[in-house]
Amino acid sequence: MTDTVIEVEGLVKKYGQLTAIDGIDFTVKAGEVFSLLGPNGAGKTTTVEIMECLRTLTSGKVHILGMDVTKEPLKIKNRIGVLPQDFNAFDLLTVKENIEYFGGMFDRQLPADDLIKAMDLTEKRDEYFKNLSGGLKQRTGVAISMVNDPEIIFLDEPTTGLDPRARRDVWAVVRDLKERGKTVILTTHYMEEAEVLSDRLGIIDHGRFIALGTPRQIIDAHGTGSRCIISHCDNSCTTALKGQWPTMESKGGDVVIRLENKNALPEIIYTLDRSGGNYDQIQVTRPTLEDVFLTLTGKKLAAEEPEPTADKKKRSKRKAD
């Protein structure tokens, strides 16, 4: 299970003058869940679409299952599964018929009923695709992407535009794929999603990796350390804390202090106790990938949904689960 299934070396993609991918390297081992994380337009989709043999590359090397994407695209396509961004299937075919349709495109094909069972779609087996909710459409999409029994499955923004419940549904599916021993390549602009699901991930911005490793490694390397939040401090508390930690942040009575060493927390409690003031509660938070991204790029990642372009409007039409 430690074979390298994806090797990307010095990948560059240019569209005329614009450099979409500016030299990235990574490898993925069999059975891993690897995420590409980044804001819209960072180059995530371009990167996966080159791996999926949908786009050409400008320079560099990309090997999928030992095959060169520029030389054996059809062979690669036969052995990978893809859930494209904004996935859609045939509206007037049922779940089962859609799986069989796409299955028929490959050299080998798993029985549709097995996939329907695996994706927990038995009840919707004979439902037209157009009548499914957004979450069920995505699950059908994953079932379709597994129809050729691929070794690697690419999920390109599988949860964008889904409501929270449907999103959790997709997460469960990703975990299930991992249990089945599949290698999963996931792109997302939700930090939380990447953190929860990935074995390893790469944060991509302006076509380059700004961090690469396990979520833990990345947070440890680039994180800001744990923080202590004291909520509803009164004036005497705030003044006392400010004396000890001049760099603390204070927002509407909530005080945030960066914990630089392990003695910091007892010292805070001691200071609060001494001040004789009132506060509500003390909370310690670990930094998240979101914080890492903020530190590395100075911008927020998925704070708000991207601008609703024509493309996005279509997604929001997906029914809620």
Added chain:
Amino acid sequence: MTNRILVALKGEAKGFFRAKSTVFWTIAFPLLLILLFGAIFSNSGGGKVDLYIQDLSDSPLSHSFVENINATDSVNLISINKTADLDQYIKDHSPTAVLIIPANFEQAFIPGAGPNATQLLVRLDPTQQSAGIVYSIVYGFAGQANLMLAGGTNVITTARGDITNTQFNYIDFFIPGVIALTTMTTTAFWMVSVMTRYRNNGIFKKLTTTPITRAEWLASQILWQLVVVFLSVAVISIVGMLAFNAHMTLNAVAIATIILSSAAFSSMGMIIARFIHDEESASAAANAITFPMMFLSGIFFPASQFPSWLASVANILPLTYVGNALRDSMVYDNMTSAIGNMLVVAVFAVILFIAGVFLSKWKTE
């Protein structure tokens, strides 16, 4: 490879029959065409001209004259009361042709009657095409009567035959045109709609992630369109035969022409869809291209009547050759000309298919 084409074909067929309104319009369009043309051109009474007659003579001789005209079965006779005020009657009933038999009609038959003893008056609406026909009919009968009165015999006689050896109905001449038109509209509009839809909703994107190639997919669509076209041809034939007693002679050349025409116009649809991305404008563009072609390619209006510059436009339109090939093979039985026209259609089909495969894009950007 063939398996992928068949799978795509099957999927398209299932979706088609489930989209009830698509099925309805696909069948309704040729059906409407054939019913319209059948009603306009069938000779079961519809082709007769109305002739109003005011018989001022009201004599046995004038009755027998009218009876003779009636026997030709080419006019509907409507009689006007001899006491009626004709001008008022014309105002009230808007007849397009009125024959007035004068009161002195019998005079002509009295032995020894001089020249111009009596005069038949035909009042016509000159804007009506039938005016000439009505006048000729009356003129012919007057001539016959003159000849008879003069005691002459017919030295020259005429007989009427069809332009072809087989007995054809008028509608038979239009069926090839209806079929040609159907092959064009069905395939071009389908292709435009399916390609813009699949591109915009991401189905093409998903298809590109599988091993199917563009040429395979396009071939599957063309094959599927052949099924739909032959379904339409069947509707046209069955309705034509049952309702209008049409004769269908679908020979090998006609069938090959239908296949090639479907391929050519499917490919044309692909090319239109390549350049116009949203579904509504793409189908408007398809309309803008097919509609003039319908009139210019001599399917319903003979291109020989066009001014020369328009005729040269007709010469470069594929539909012209489809219509000619079908008419030559199905009606005139002129196989040499039919095959020549069919080969032109084949050349169009090959060029358009290759251009379609190379030009069509599956991706959004």
